[in-house]
Amino acid sequence: MPTPRTLLVALSTLALGAVLPLAPPSQATERTPDSEVITDWNRTAVEVVSVDARKPTAEPFIWYGFVSAAVYNAVVGIEGRYTPYKWDVRGPRHASSEAAAAAAARRVLLTYFPASEGRINAAYSASLAKIPEGRARDAGVAFGERAAEHLVELREGDGRDATVPFERAPEPGVWRPELPGYRPFANPWLGKLRPMLLDSPEQYLPGPPPELTSERYTRDFAEVRAMGARDSAERTPEQTETALFFTDPLPQQLQAAYRERVTRRGADIVEAARLFAAANTASADATITTWNAKQTYALWRPITAIRQAHTDGNPSTGGDPTWLPLTNTPPYPEYIGGHCANDGAVMAVLDRLTGGDIDLRVHSAVTGTTRTYRDSADFNRDVIDARVWEGIHFRTADVVGNRVGRKIGRFAVAHYFKPVRQPL
Template sequence: MAKDQHGSPLAPPSRTVRRTLVVGLTVLALGAVPWASSSATSSATSAPAAKPAPGAGVINDWSETAVAVVQTDAKRPGAEQALWYGFMGAAVYNAVVGIEGRYAEYKWHVRGPRHASSEAAAAAAAHRVLLTYFPGSQARVDAAYTASLAKIPDGKAEDEGVAFGERAAARIVQLRENDGRGAPITFDKPPAPGVWRPTPPANAPMVDPWLAKVRPMLLDSPDQFRPGPPPKLTSKTYTKDFNEVKTMGARTGSSRTDAQTDTARFFSDVLPVQFQAALRGYTQRHGLDIVEAARLSAATWTATADAQITAWTTKLTYGQWRPITAIRLTDTDGNA
């Protein structure tokens, strides 16, 4: 049977999870973030055509480096990875857009030197953010930085780009001070029918409960879009969902198709790592320039970070048990 990243059997996403994902994806799809709207002025149409922006190679390079740092080196749980990628994505976006223009910055109103290298700025911003939060990966991060700058001609444009990228990163680091990361929050509801508890095989405490209280990147508060409570254990909705999960998730005798099993196995991998690969592939296939690639990355990761925060505040608030627990303790739920 396919399992998730915690080692528990996979099941179709609950209504809470589906609704939470809709929040994040709606923010992204509708562009409901003020900093991602066009900042063109009324005189832009009469201005001379600007030199084409550089390609997106530096954005993809640092996407790979970020995954190597957060996933491989730091071994951070998938639950929190979107937040770190969101910090880096926002800093890189501000560094690039502050020089190239086209869009408003994220919670910043500073423009860089007109002829500065946006590639150098992007590399400097990513380098500084990763080094700030993951100093243990300095060798890897410094090597990636050296490789990025080696692709850019030495000179004033590079120097100005580096300086502006450092400023962009410093702004994000400042914004995220005292945001609740790593706060000593625990899930303390006593075990009872319907209540979450550690699950096999690790039987570990809840992963990153502090995510439920961390300050979002786009939303006003962690509970701004928190969905309502899960259905009662004796309700028709719960009964239907329970039976679907048990039937589809069974190790043997399941009604799953081979394609559904393959799909479950595919999505049992760490999702933020898959998203990073997907963004790199999209950027390459569609030939995005550095501005569009930086915008795509920042919009994706800030929205995904907030969707994850929303999911965790929902998890901590309602404390619903996981399917593996519900199925194994079905004789305790009061549902005939």
Template sequence: MGRFSSSGRAVVRTVTAFLLLAATAVAGPTATADSGSHSAPSADPAAIREWNVIATDTITASLGARPSGQAAIWHGFVSAAVYNAVVGIEGRYAPYKWHARGPSTASPEAAAVTAAHHVLLTYFPASRAPLDAAYAGSLAKIPEGQAKRQGVAFGERAAEHLIELREGDGRFAPVEFTASPAPGVWRPTPPAYLPFIDTWLGRLRPLLLTSPDQFRPGGPPALSSARYAEDVNEVKTMGAKSGSSRTAPQTETALFFGGNLVVQFQEAFRDYTARHHLGIAETARLFVAGNASATDAVVATWDAKLHYGFWRPITAIHLADTDGNPATEADPQWQPLLVTPPHPDYVSGHAAVAGAVTQTLSGILGTTRLDLNVSSEITGTTRHYEYADQFNKDMINARVWSGIHSRTADTAGCRAGNRVGAWTFTHYFQPLHSPRLHATPPIQPTCPLGSAS
């Protein structure tokens, strides 16, 4: 899964031109060279949702069940290119690190699908066949004419700009976790004892932040502290696979958030933008704001994981007789409800992404009343979250009740995510000519009050 060279990108442009001709043929003999030129350029926001589904399927097929934050990175890239393609034509919001403007007569819809296709094909070349087929289908829905041609051309420019921005950003760079096993230090966990996965995420150049450690939180509690003992004993009691004190609803909450949170958010974004009838620019903005903040929340999370390297609850409980804390007791047979992912406890990636996305959306929407419908592939259920803090409260509890994170790791992650989200909203994606552009209006934190030390 690498990116194309300049010659590879030329191939992408050639394929795009071919697909545009193919889509012209699909449109039928009644389509003239300038048909639709006297009507408003095609700008159906459903195209963004459609290509978000395609992006989700493409990314998921490549990564599989990989227990990493990688999915957020790729969604961030795609959403940024699509956003620039749309607002570069519509001109309503500040583009992402770009000053180019497309012709006002261009089709934002053609630009959006072209940008999404181009970025996905660049980073996931093995998916060429389904991506090209989907792209031809999308182009065939757009009336032929100058607006479509201009939209395709500008979408290509937006994608190329994003790809060039991400050159040399640290993807897949060899980053080693070298800490030797000791009390409090992370080490591979059962049952698979996998090594620290995707360490490069902690050194990746962020999309929005100035550096991966910009919002690095203070460290985890000392092993000798009362807070540490409370964390360990809570997970031991509430997060056990068997013999837990969890209620049935608490177990359902743990399982509900036990899958890919990034995928859950994509479904929620699609549902929200459709139910609220957002236009194409507003739809592109919501997707990029949510996904770019999630990207940087993952980077910030992995930075903290690399820096602190704190052991997971399963290790802390198995080796409690080595922590020097008289309030903890070892249980070598203890197992968590969910399998522990192969990376350190502090901080929680799920909680950080949730905190970032909810904070960003609160800024974009101007309220913490988010009205999100969130589905879970694991439980097969859908939950309605009216307010951001309700979502984050469930997320924090879920990771404790699943036995894979300490409460401190969750709350610190959520708060770090809130800071990423506030930065996102106050520095990017603002309306053009708005007095709030680059301002820092107060935004109510979306993490539950009193949830962290």
């Protein structure tokens, strides 16, 4: 009996005919579709991954990267303009790129989240209802299925959900489960996952954190103890608002900001697909790099460091066995800061795609406020500060994480999602 995958490839091949090598697109004769199908399916991906499946911490960035990469390939394979992601084929020029985007997103989500079949198929029916029936729609659907199948094949055996033990004695400076809940290391497999863009999880592994007796550690310790305490008398109301603003789950917070931006600025389907793919694959690799660093260095969190300061061998770090951070400490080691690594990756991507005017409106459901950022440096500054003021990171981890993320974002745009060279 043929497998479902065999049938899918066969049907796609019959519908497409021979898949052509990538070539520069001819001059478009019709208006390029707008970004609606891209934002619709990004919203559906968020609902499936983060609402239905309740994927925790930074893990959603991996799944958003998968969906965005497949959708991007489906779109540029038909519309052209940019090089596909790890693919060298293109679809028929008459095909509907909107149908291709919807089919690609649907197939990727159904592959990994079959329990959400009802939600996914309802979104798919809504997408196809907006596209006229006929040859163009059918060809687009077939090519989108092919793009999704390629992405799924690329990710086979990538290390998802592998058993990765964390066996470190709770010595001074070493992470251990903490309040609240004393939960074990969340998703340790993320640090060994095959990246989407980079060669390995170690490609941008930073150097180690400061020694516990160093001046930098002493300075970081004093800052987070004073500014990140739940009852801090030194943190201003404005600083507290900034800290709480960035406690909204980052993967979903950024997806909403991308959707708002491409819609408000009237991006077409190609530019929107490129932004989501570049930002989300860079974030996926920033997450993988972060978890690899956390496993490698296993530095304790401020809550443990401050409560156990009498064990660190540093006479300049005064401890407090009752100290609590402003916000709950997440269940994984401190160095490097994952939020800041993802922020750095995204800001570097947006800088390259926009020429420096990122024009990003970010909303926080926690504070009920919206902030507009034109300059990536302002965004990076705020998130670095916020994680210290929340009491969950030392400043060095945030600064280093953001720097690593920026390297990943620049790598993403330098090596992928590039304009197709036009013939002379």
